[in-house]
Amino acid sequence: MARAYSAYPSSRRPKRIGATFLLLLASVASGPVPAQSPARQPASAPAATYASPADIYGDLFAAVQMRRIFADGKTFADAVPRRAPAAILRDYRAGDFANDAALKRFVLDNFIVPAEAAPAPSAGGEQARPPLTTHIAMLWPELTRQPVRPEPGSSALAVPAPYVVPGGRFREIYYWDSYFTMLGLTRDGRDDLVESMIDDFVALVERHGHIPNGTRSYYLSRSQPPVLYLMIGLSKTRNPAVQRRRLAALRREHAYWMRGADTLRPGGSAYHVVAMPDGSLLNRYWDDRDSPRDESWREDVLVAREAGRPSGEIFRDLRAGAESGWDFTSRWLGDGRSLATIRTSRIVPVDLNSLLHGLERAIAEDCARLADRACARDFAARADKRKAAITRYLWDAAKGYFADYDIDHKRTKGAVTAAALYPLFTGVATQAQASAIAGATHRWLLAPGGLRTTTVTTGQQWDSPNGWAPLQWIGAEGLRRTGHAALARDIAQRWLRTVAREYRASGRMLEKYDVEDIRPGGGGEYPLQDGFGWTNGVTRAFIAAYPDLQY
Incomplete structure (x- = not known):
């Protein structure tokens, strides 16, 4: 609600x-x-x-x-x-x-x-609910918005084509959410929305140099996990002019993430880029501002009061945590517990670097397809170097999984999280690494209702006991692609049962779920939202991928 x-x-x-x-x-x-x-x-x-x-x-x-x-800090920011x-x-x-x-x-x-967001339509009484797939198909029109021409003084950014919002308080298009939403749109034959949303994101890159967290002025100082290349991979368009325009957007997005790289020496960092001890380049989450977030101003000020560090550092690390999409999680916390110890910008994340490897491979392949051989060689080499650096710095051989790297302590952080499955999804992991991660996933991350986000409980929403739709898809698909089909199927089965149980009980699709007790999720800076774009998309994609599953 x-x-x-x-x-x-x-x-x-x-x-x-x-x-x-x-x-x-x-x-x-x-x-x-x-x-x-x-x-x-x-x-x-x-x-x-x-x-x-x-x-x-x-x-x-x-x-x-x-x-x-106003109870929600986003209200006045959107006025x-x-x-x-x-x-x-x-x-x-x-x-x-x-x-x-x-x-x-x-x-x-x-x-x-802005008025209080109306709850997404529920599907009648428990006995009269239509099949889950029917309900999801009926939600797409409810979550679709028309092009935006901002009113004078509005924080809204221009959006040229129709798009789908997550739902609830999230009344604009969001970057990484949209890829997972599109997974469902493609299964429901809504290629029109897939294409128009890709066009929207390409237009944002062309206008702003990157895709912001969401289409508000207060989101422009940061992005979100770079998944535009994955969206383009869902497109059925074969028009060479459109492909060239989209490739140009991917290259510009890559340049945004690599800004400042040419200024670095080993051990240095600039914006999103970190030069590792051997001089190889990896990336971190970052925000160009070090002030409180407009949409969470009060929350950020109160955290900074407790921190005992310069407030600008705290504000930037909170913003960088928001860029990660995991806002917030023990992954970014110095003591693993308290938000006042947040240090996101001092961590090299495994998920971000896996996605950037995927982006570099996609650019190389698109350049080759368009006969730009120099570009293809350049980005293939970049991808190979990144893969080697990920293996060297983010693979914990003793524990058998990928983990985030702590810049200040010069070692992996050690904790196992669902981010460890990204290298399987983007082709970074070797077969031996994938097998080790499959074992770790079964041992630590597999919960009754799906994949755990982390193994610790902090009250932050991107920690246990919550499970999130995007991580279910990344994890299951990564395992399937590396030969662990049975475990992938098991994750899909557990997730579908979790979503279906709540749908039968309330008629709602939720932003997140408690995968330990199989109930609505909790924690975070705002109440649980329903709608919900990426849950609809991933659920629909799992049903299409595993049509014989009972849920």
């Missing part, structure tokens, strides 16, 4: 934030790209060419978020001004809004605030 947008009772909120604190928050958000630490970031960071709501509304934005005028922002700010600064009700009234008078 989507989160309600009514304010909390005033007795549970601070009455007024001190002027000094508001000025501090405003100053944190005032610069498009704050100064970077020279040890971790080149001084010549590119200038931002956008403004987020926090930039535009400064102390008003900070007050609305910190006083929790549209009814008049010029400068006039709104002038009137705000001239007024007295110490009372929360008065501040909320001011916001509602001056902004069009």
